[in-house]
Amino acid sequence: MTDAKNVVTGERLAALGLELPEVAVPVAAYVPAVRIGNLIFTSGQLPMVNGALSATGKLGAEISIEQGKELAQICGLNALAAIATLVDLDEVVQVVKVLAFVASAPGFTTQAQVANGASELFGTIFGDAGKHARSSVGVAELPLGAPVEVEVVVAVRR
Numbered sequence: 001m002t003d004a005k006n007v008v009t010g011e012r013l014a015a016l017g018l019e020l021p022e023v024a025v026p027v028a029a030y031v032p033a034v035r036i037g038n039l040i041f042t043s044g045q046l047p048m049v050n051g052a053l054s055a056t057g058k059l060g061a062e063i064s065i066e067q068g069k070e071l072a073q074i075c076g077l078n079a080l081a082a083i084a085t086l087v088d089l090d091e092v093v094q095v096v097k098v099l100a101f102v103a104s105a106p107g108f109t110t111q112a113q114v115a116n117g118a119s120e121l122f123g124t125i126f127g128d129a130g131k132h133a134r135s136s137v138g139v140a141e142l143p144l145g146a147p148v149e150v151e152v153v154v155a156v157r158r
Contacts, residue, residue, distance in 0.1 A: 009089035012125045020089075023081045024048040027143055032082035038093075038158050040086055044101065044149040045078035046142070047071040056145035060108030063147045072100060072117030075150035079118075080125075087156050095122045095132040097153040103146065104138035111136040118150045 013020060023032050024045065033042045047054045055071055057063045063071070076098075080089060100115035102108075115136035122130035142149050 009092075009125060016121075016124060018077060020084060021049070021077055021081050022051075023085055024078050025051065033086055035086045035156075038155050039096070040083050040154050040156055042079045042082045042152045044143075044151050045075045045082065046144065046146040046149055047074040048078060049074060053144050053146055055147055057147055058103045058105040058108070059111070059114055059147055060105035065110060065113050068102065068114035068148055069117035069120075071146075071148045072114055072150060073121045075100075075148055076118035076121040076152070079150055079152040083152070083154060089125075091156045092126060092154045093129060093157055094155040095126060095130050095152065096155050098122070098132050098134040099151040100134070100136040101139050101142055101149040102136060103140070103142045103148070108138060111138045114148060115150075117148075118152075122152075 026032060030043050033040055054074060055063060059068045083089065098118055100118060102111040102114045104111060115134060119134060122132065
């Protein structure tokens with residue numbers, strides 16, 4: 001594995017004013033990402049910043065849609081950091097699937113708008129290769145009281 005902040009992806013992140021974070025320490029018995037053949041599956045990524053959850057609460061109550069999108073973007077960056085432990089990000093040939101879990105107050109039905117935070121990030125960084133299948137699911141609770149959790153599957157060069 002070479003430097004995860006390689007030239008192309010690193011330049012795109014910098015142009016967005018973003019930086020690849022340190023990989024979040026797992027909060028239970030799992031690893032951040034697993035590679036099987038040319039696919040990498042991330043574990044669910046919470047909006048952790050510098051080792052701490054950046055917000056708690058539910059969408060439609062304590063957390064606004066705009067805040068939720070920002071939190072989903074943080075989850076997406078954390079997923080990229082997990083992927084970068086296994087390959088350079090320039091090895092990503094396609095973001096295949098994104099699954100966003102959104103802690104939702106009763107009646108909140110715009111989980112898809114929250115998930116756009118991660119989806120738009122991947123589109124901006126990877127261009128057409130960032131277009132992916134996606135599910136966004138409303139849930140009652142997430143680990144540590146997080147508002148959003150994101151899983152990602154990417155295809156990489158062999």
